[in-house]
Amino acid sequence: MATDVPTAHYPDWARELGEKYLTKTISTFLLHGDVRDVIRTTNPDTGAPTYVPLSRFLTDDLFAARDLIVQYDRSSGLHFPDKDSQRDFNRAVSGYDSIFGTDYQRKLPKEPTRVFALLENYFRLRLSKGKRMACIIDYAETIVPMAEAAMYSAEDRQALVYLQKWARDPLLLDHDFTLCLVTENLTDLNQQLVQSPHTAEIQVPIPDDTARADYARWYIGDRTNAYAEHAEMPPDTLADSTSGLNLTQLRTILADVLENKNALTFERLSDLRKDFIEAEAYGMLEFVDTDFSLDDVAGHREAKTHLRQAARALRANRPDVMPMGYLICGPVGCGKTFLIRCFAGEIGIPMVKLKNFRSQWQGVTEGNLEKILNLLEAMTPVAVMIDEADAALGNRNAQGDSGVSQRVFSQIVSFMSNPKHRGRVLFFLMTARPDLMPVDLKRQGRAEEHLALFYPHTREDREELLQIMMQRTGVSLSIDDVPDLLLTGDRTFSGADMEAIMTRASFRGAAEGTEVTPEILETTVQDFIPPTYPQEIELQTLAAVLECTSKALLPEPYRSMERAEVVQRVEALKHQI
Template identity: 70%
Template structure:
């Protein structure tokens, strides 16, 4: 690519064989002039040197600093704009920047003067309103840049153009929503990406956007553009940055930190260099003590802010010991936790489908699992927006963060409503695109054991098969209400501990343990809470057996027998382990379950 040293050979000249670094037999040697660049920058250079593409879309962590070296070989971390100017485009004669806020600006004053001189000579600026005040509207700007680029490229001038916040220039929208100026701007960008003069000259157009889905898809999907993803730094990159930032200040950092630099790098997955700099500056400059708890809080704060509040960390001191019943489900999850903690990622499922009727403890089970899995667990909140293109951009941001946070577990509650459907209609294709993004991410083999999805729903029958098949949500854990006295006793003991009610099992009303009606965990908690509320009005506030019996007699739980039976049978059909099924369901023929389920659906609908 463009070399920062003026005495360097031509960019496309092959380096001398004796200067190429050693490499493995199957690994192509690195270009010594770009070896110190991050991988994404080397990829951009490689594609540029093919001379078949001159338009690049940089997306991802583009607001961060970039690791590189100065002329003396010392490690530095400049912002992306300076990296483009001083490194990638250092040999260009002119580097032009544009965004809708600042308008046209240049890497140096000489380029600005050349721009004015060139267009004045063409009588494009002289005597016009633009002579001393350049336009900011994209269509007007591109009209001027078109003339300037063609004039200079025809004379052999080497030019680079960087358009920041490209999604505001060519946003994702239906063609019918574009105004005439917007369409004109899009035509300019498309023309520059395929015009022979631009391809054959030393010209590079770089579009910057955080989310690829925010940009016009005609540009993104064009064979004349190349998309370059700028990833959030990984563990080795974070360690290198911390070592660089603590050079000669390591003792000062350790004096105010309970977290070693190595532990800091290991426990900040998902954070970029700028966020790491904030943590380090708080210790080095403000001398605030960094503890493990403080680091956890800071990481949570940074990632939730970066995800615009659409990811929520699940933090709990609970464990699966608090779960009553669901013995087989707990056994499987404990095996999964052991595999994660021992690094056996290849034996783990890509994801889980957790189903069962309302009140059976699906969400609580996964929350308790988060307490003992040993890796972060986040909850995916509502990422949908009423504005076109924003939903897809939100999801892209979230998935990029999840990939950077690995290993991580992700819980999606009410998954049947949250994830869309390939066949959904009536929302301009948003649900279809969201569905495509999700299934593509879930089925990536590189994510096995590193991004574990938990899709929680009471209606698994409403979820598309593509999400539930092998290679995505592979394990289907079905939960049911307690169906034996032992299960009910265990559940009641747990609920009494949660609500602070202290009674011997012998003093508990028999309706809770042996009645015809099955009380769910939510029902039992509601009864005990109501009894505690009544006891609060008495002198000592103690729940007595008589008061609890009175509460049970008065309690009328909301009953939806048809819906509950439907949800139970849907969970039976989805279950992938016979051991998880209660005895009464194991003996049912599958044809009987399907037939009854269809009857219930017709009744509910």
């Protein structure tokens, strides 16, 4: 990279690449992240900002001082950004054909091993003559994919050897030569190459608010009046409201306003943003939309108090006082998911649900998770809900899946413990069996705050929960008409049980052509058998007691129980079950 080329207008990742290159210890760079977006640069003729694809930014700007540039991908094969590079390469191919008896001058190969053999000869010839060179290999994951060694074909092995050899070749390191491998997900590449000390990973991040605002103003240009006529928000507000989107997606929104003359309201912008992010995440992220608030949650007073305090801190822009994450535990049907959905209605930041990102194909699971984590980092501030966390997040000690669970676990815990994510990416891990979760996920610095939820233990709690369930199911009875069995505590009913009872009572009433009467409800309650197993419920309850990090969240009699007594009972239940 020529030192006389101004770099002030370069993005941070390009300056990082330049600094590492100038050490003369690394010539192979792995570009990953938002590599399919446009990059801001400067028009060489006018000095005005402009935006170009990554490939053009590399060839026309970052490597503009190079004498020769070669580009390659499996689909297009070898291609060149300018005619001089093309002509020079054709001359070298002519000599290669005469020496090795090939016929590449008539038709260039596309297979990686043949291409790399041709390129190695070309690199050595031109570098020995003092030429400055760059080589850009796009869709690198199709050439050296992530896979177990036993799954590699002979072609894959040869391609990997070429790239590893070039990364440490003294001739390439001593001359003005740069090799860039471009891929969206770093985990899609062979990990021997990624982890090699002779390569450097350079992440191209999803644009931040400032970058999106600059692009919006550039794209709108002198059409400010036309934009203002159809959009409710100014460009800066548009940029603030589109976190997680790249510039290409932002352009789609702006073009719809300026070219199609469609109105852009805050509601439509929110819908578009959700659609873009969910599509970018391949459907593995789902926005949590809710019309509820914590006022709609019955019982759980201490947990609601804590979450309301957290909501106030977030609205006051105090991420520094927030825990890195929450572990929400309790027996099935106690309202864990509903509580966090209601919290999403109060915090003023988006909440997404992490869906199943695992795949049966080698390396795809890790790539899916990398994309999700990159999106979450770009969407900050954001809350993330992970249901059944004990099964979803894997385990450092898992066996039998070629190490996938171990790698997934490592990615998750590394992301969760990053200090810059405190209060910016807020995890809610929900499980009925916190005892099955690895300690690494539950320790301080990750899921720091453990909130335990329980079935209602007082008549007041049961009445409050029952009234909410009657409202939700449309049962119009007063609390005095409710059977005592639901309120005395002689039998334990979860919120899910109460909702099921009200639904069954409504079904009986509809069958008889009437509203739910006290008699119908009484009959339904007497007939109802909860589809649960008492020992498993007790185990889940006591596991939540052991996991809880606040005495105030524990109802009696659990608050006064000796911990050793709880541990002993939990172990006994595990053996029985």
